[in-house]
Amino acid sequence: xxxxxxxxxxxxxxxxxxxxxxxxxxxxxxxAMRARVQQAIDDLGYRPNLTARHLRKGRTxxxxxxxxxxxxxxxxxxxxxxxxxxxxxDYTVLVDHTAGLREKELLVSQGFRSHVIxxxxxxxxxxxxxxxxxxxxxxxxxxxxxxxxxxxxxHIAIDNxxxxxxxxxxxxxxxxxxxxxxxxxxxxxxxxxxLRLRGWREELAAAGIAPDESLVVVTDGYGRExxxxxxxxxxxxxxxxxxxxxxxxxxxxxxxxxLTERGLRIPEDIAVVGFDDIEESRYTTTTLTTIAPxxxxxxxxxxxxxxxxxxxxxxxxxxRPRPGHRLVVRESTTPGSDSGHPEDH
Amino acid sequence: xxxxxxxxxxxxxxxxxxxxxxxxxxxxxxxAMRARVQQAIDDLGYRPNLTARHLRKGRTxxxxxxxxxxxxxxxxxxxxxxxxxxxxxDYTVLVDHTAGLREKELLVSQGFRSHVIxxxxxxxxxxxxxxxxxxxxxxxxxxxxxxxxxxxxxHIAIDNxxxxxxxxxxxxxxxxxxxxxxxxxxxxxxxxxxLRLRGWREELAAAGIAPDESLVVVTDGYGRExxxxxxxxxxxxxxxxxxxxxxxxxxxxxxxxxLTERGLRIPEDIAVVGFDDIEESRYTTTTLTTIAPxxxxxxxxxxxxxxxxxxxxxxxxxxRPRPGHRLVVRESTTPGSDSGHPEDH
DNA sequence: ATGAAAGCGCTAACAC
DNA sequence: GTGTTAGCGCTTTCAT
Numbered sequence: 001x002x003x004x005x006x007x008x009x010x011x012x013x014x015x016x017x018x019x020x021x022x023x024x025x026x027x028x029x030x031x032a033m034r035a036r037v038q039q040a041i042d043d044l045g046y047r048p049n050l051t052a053r054h055l056r057k058g059r060t061x062x063x064x065x066x067x068x069x070x071x072x073x074x075x076x077x078x079x080x081x082x083x084x085x086x087x088x089x090d091y092t093v094l095v096d097h098t099a100g101l102r103e104k105e106l107l108v109s110q111g112f113r114s115h116v117i118x119x120x121x122x123x124x125x126x127x128x129x130x131x132x133x134x135x136x137x138x139x140x141x142x143x144x145x146x147x148x149x150x151x152x153x154x155h156i157a158i159d160n161x162x163x164x165x166x167x168x169x170x171x172x173x174x175x176x177x178x179x180x181x182x183x184x185x186x187x188x189x190x191x192x193x194x195l196r197l198r199g200w201r202e203e204l205a206a207a208g209i210a211p212d213e214s215l216v217v218v219t220d221g222y223g224r225e226x227x228x229x230x231x232x233x234x235x236x237x238x239x240x241x242x243x244x245x246x247x248x249x250x251x252x253x254x255x256x257x258x259l260t261e262r263g264l265r266i267p268e269d270i271a272v273v274g275f276d277d278i279e280e281s282r283y284t285t286t287t288l289t290t291i292a293p294x295x296x297x298x299x300x301x302x303x304x305x306x307x308x309x310x311x312x313x314x315x316x317x318x319x320r321p322r323p324g325h326r327l328v329v330r331e332s333t334t335p336g337s338d339s340g341h342p343e344d345h
Numbered sequence: 346x347x348x349x350x351x352x353x354x355x356x357x358x359x360x361x362x363x364x365x366x367x368x369x370x371x372x373x374x375x376x377a378m379r380a381r382v383q384q385a386i387d388d389l390g391y392r393p394n395l396t397a398r399h400l401r402k403g404r405t406x407x408x409x410x411x412x413x414x415x416x417x418x419x420x421x422x423x424x425x426x427x428x429x430x431x432x433x434x435d436y437t438v439l440v441d442h443t444a445g446l447r448e449k450e451l452l453v454s455q456g457f458r459s460h461v462i463x464x465x466x467x468x469x470x471x472x473x474x475x476x477x478x479x480x481x482x483x484x485x486x487x488x489x490x491x492x493x494x495x496x497x498x499x500h501i502a503i504d505n506x507x508x509x510x511x512x513x514x515x516x517x518x519x520x521x522x523x524x525x526x527x528x529x530x531x532x533x534x535x536x537x538x539x540l541r542l543r544g545w546r547e548e549l550a551a552a553g554i555a556p557d558e559s560l561v562v563v564t565d566g567y568g569r570e571x572x573x574x575x576x577x578x579x580x581x582x583x584x585x586x587x588x589x590x591x592x593x594x595x596x597x598x599x600x601x602x603x604l605t606e607r608g609l610r611i612p613e614d615i616a617v618v619g620f621d622d623i624e625e626s627r628y629t630t631t632t633l634t635t636i637a638p639x640x641x642x643x644x645x646x647x648x649x650x651x652x653x654x655x656x657x658x659x660x661x662x663x664x665r666p667r668p669g670h671r672l673v674v675r676e677s678t679t680p681g682s683d684s685g686h687p688e689d690h
Numbered sequence: 691a692t693g694a695a696a697g698c699g700c701t702a703a704c705a706c
Numbered sequence: 707g708t709g710t711t712a713g714c715g716c717t718t719t720c721a722t
Contacts, residue, residue, distance in 0.1 A: 002460070002483070004715055015693045020717065028691055045481050047459040051405065052715035054396045055698050060461070070425045071624065076415040083442060092458065095440040097428060113437065114392040115347070136390050138347070224628045257628045279416065283569045283602045285630035349699055360709045365701065373707055397699035400714050
């Protein structure tokens with residue numbers, strides 16, 4: 001097998017402890033000794049066995065991030081931020097995906113890689129409060145996203161209701177009155193979109209408009225195809241809203257595709273607002289107005305919370321910080337609003 | 346700390362070995378005994394310490410996938426496929442990104458997580474053959490992507506030259522004669538795009554057209570913004586090609602954005618072809634003609650190669666399989682070609 | 691400043 | 707079918 005500390009020690013004619021000291025950069029080693037040991041390390045091509053170190057230390061320095069799909073750029077972009085934030089604390093991130101399956105979410109939250117992962121950041125879709133309460137795994141868990149739980153875990157999420165209200169207010173301000181909502185869920189799974197939907201309802205009500213539930217379209221998932229299908233379904237029902245607020249950018253982009261195919265102009269015939277501010281939305285032919293959550297802040301807060309739990313510095317009560325967001329206005333609501341600088345974000 | 350085998354054994358009044366047998370589902374355990382041990386496991390909430398198991402077995406069941414960027418949907422989509430392929434072999438994937446930094450690529454290839462990952466799948470940009478030859482890490486490595494190496498490692502890549510030639514042939518067949526190439530590299534880093542660029546040259550030459558090097562545009566990176574900038578630079582130089590072949594879909598999408606802003610119609614004024622077939626390309630307002638590499642096959646071949654090395658079944662010589670690809674024709678080269686079914690792919 | 695030895699939790703040989 | 711024990715490679719007291 002591999003070269004161990006013992007082999008190096010033998011070669012250098014010193015004890016294991018001394019080699020360990022050199023490897024770990026301990027201060028009290030004479031330069032001469034250090035050089036001699038280093039020579040042996042190089043000769044043998046020694047590489048520390050981190051697995052053994054992990055066993056001994058009881059921690060690995062690895063945290064996991066579990067998101068529904070890599071295919072959704074929002075999570076891909078977020079994952080990049082989490083990796084960077086974790087690196088600043090000397091943690092490596094193991095990125096995993098739950099494929100939108102409840103089964104997989106349960107497995108992950110129950111610590112499928114017990115003791116190899118120090119902690120977990122999870123963005124759930126299907127998990128319920130009771131699942132969380134039944135959790136036996138002791139590794140710290142930090143939650144991400146729109147779902148709400150009555151469980152004692154740190155949870156990082158922007159103010160989805162306020163953000164959705166801003167989006168709808170923007171549309172109302174432009175004179176739109178028939179604003180559809182694309183991407184709601186039904187049954188047990190209605191949770192994910194419920195805050196943004198609530199924002200839609202509240203802002204309409206505040207403007208004296210009775211929310212028209214026939215303008216709310218349920219989708220199977222959260223992808224481009226779901227948005228395209230939902231928009232088509234709405235139009236096929238003979239409904240012609242003057243604006244669309246989508247659960248996320250992908251749904252909005254899918255909806256825009258359908259509108260283009262049907263010969264409807266954006267925003268002249270129908271204005272569109274998304275949610276997430278994925279990079280793609282700055283490059284669509286009609287650039288997409290959207291809510292931009294502060295992804296870097298979300299990642300930083302998630303990692304910081306987890307690291308705080310990991311080092312035992314955290315308070316007993318769960319943290320519920322609110323990273324920021326802002327409305328980014330582009331061509332899909334106001335023609336010519338985009339100055340032609342897609343890098344502006 | 347945690348509950349160990351010893352604790353469970355004590356509680357159940359049996360030996361450690363028996364508990365281990367139950368945990369590992371060994372056959373020769375009486376049902377009564379199994380039940381008794383299971384009870385103790387449940388009572389104590391025992392979870393096997395995988396770190397210890399890894400140390401003992403000398404392997405972890407974790408493989409790493411290192412890609413340049415999560416932000417590029419091609420890699421995000423590929424990562425999803427790799428995770429799935431690995432799961433079929435009971436391997437967990439640790440996804441990492443190199444941020445397009447040579448430094449990071451070196452670190453990863455040298456096994457920055459020695460002994461915690463059994464093997465590595467790497468999609469390099471900057472790594473050179475000599476870096477690979479100097480590699481001391483013993484964990485198997487499988488390479489992905491367009492770069493070519495004179496090093497004894499398995500390498501999975503489609504036939505980039507042939508694919509590029511198909512793309513150019515498609516444009517030639519439509520009557521285009523001034524076909525620009527967007528996304529070349531210069532200096533030491535010219536490798537990544539060189540095969541696709543060679544395909545461009547070869548196909549033009551085969552058609553009796555002398556490749557016009559002023560139509561080749563260098564980009565800083567591989568993103569949408571790079572494509573937008575490159576297209577703008579070309580037009581600002583007063584060059585007006587009748588078609589554009591981009592190194593990848595993101596560059597093509599960025600280029601399309603610039604064309605739209607400049608009031609040029611796609612494909613009537615300028616046709617555009619990309620490379621990668623990311624989902625986004627099926628939803629752009631003018632859907633994008635592109636080369637679709639068989640991502641599932643790439644992922645499968647990469648994982649299979651790695652697993653074969655891991656289990657020692659692999660031949661001595663490096664494998665160089667060629668997963669398939671195909672040209673997908675959409676609106677960006679032939680108006681109305683898209684039937685309005687973006688799910689077609 | 692360096693060495694000796696115990697032990698992290700598990701699996702695999704081997705004994706009973 | 708079940709128990710005993712050694713040891714994977716490392717860090718960490720405790721000596722010296």
